[in-house]
Amino acid sequence: MLHPNRPQNRTKNKDIGKHYEHIACQFLANQGLVLLDKNSLYQIGEIDLVMRDKSCLVFVEVRYRKNANFGEAEMTISLTKQNKIKQAAQLWMLNNNLNIEDTEFRFDVFAITGKSQKWIINAF
Numbered sequence: 001m002l003h004p005n006r007p008q009n010r011t012k013n014k015d016i017g018k019h020y021e022h023i024a025c026q027f028l029a030n031q032g033l034v035l036l037d038k039n040s041l042y043q044i045g046e047i048d049l050v051m052r053d054k055s056c057l058v059f060v061e062v063r064y065r066k067n068a069n070f071g072e073a074e075m076t077i078s079l080t081k082q083n084k085i086k087q088a089a090q091l092w093m094l095n096n097n098l099n100i101e102d103t104e105f106r107f108d109v110f111a112i113t114g115k116s117q118k119w120i121i122n123a124f
Contacts, residue, residue: 017064020062020064020112021039021048021062024049024060024062024112025038025049027110027117028049028051028060028110028119031119032053032054033051033052033058034051034052035049035051036050036051036052036057037050040088042087042088042091042092044087045081045084045085045087045088047059047060047085047088047092048062049062056104056105056106057093057098057103057104057105058106058108059088059089059092059106059107059108060107060108060109060110061077061081061085061108061109061123062109062111062112063076063077063110063111063112064111064113065112065113067114068113068114072111072113072118073111073112073113073118074109074111074120074123077109077123077124082107082124086107089105093105106122108121108122109123109124
């Protein structure tokens with residue numbers, strides 16, 4: 001069965017995602033982090049934001065939920081999703097000629113649930 005609204009919904013969801021990634025990026029920049037890259041897409045997955053916090057490389061996953069009726073936004077990051085982000089981060093580092101053993105890095109989550117924002121440092 002054809003769903004004529006699906007491509008439009010997909011575009012709308014991407015726009016919503018970009019909006020909240022921008023909010024997260026602005027917030028983190030105000031905390032002193034420096035944006036290096038955004039929306040790095042690999043076959044295994046996507047990295048929303050790549051930032052630098054002093055000497056530490058930070059891979060940021062941005063999550064949004066309209067409300068907490070089905071749980072907070074950060075609860076939507078499954079172990080499978082975490083592993084995909086980790087693999088994409090490895091590819092990002094390789095593509096940018098960074099040695100994984102010599103580079104300090106971490107994975108943060110910026111979660112927005114309704115009007116509430118939460119920055120989870122070293123989330124996984």
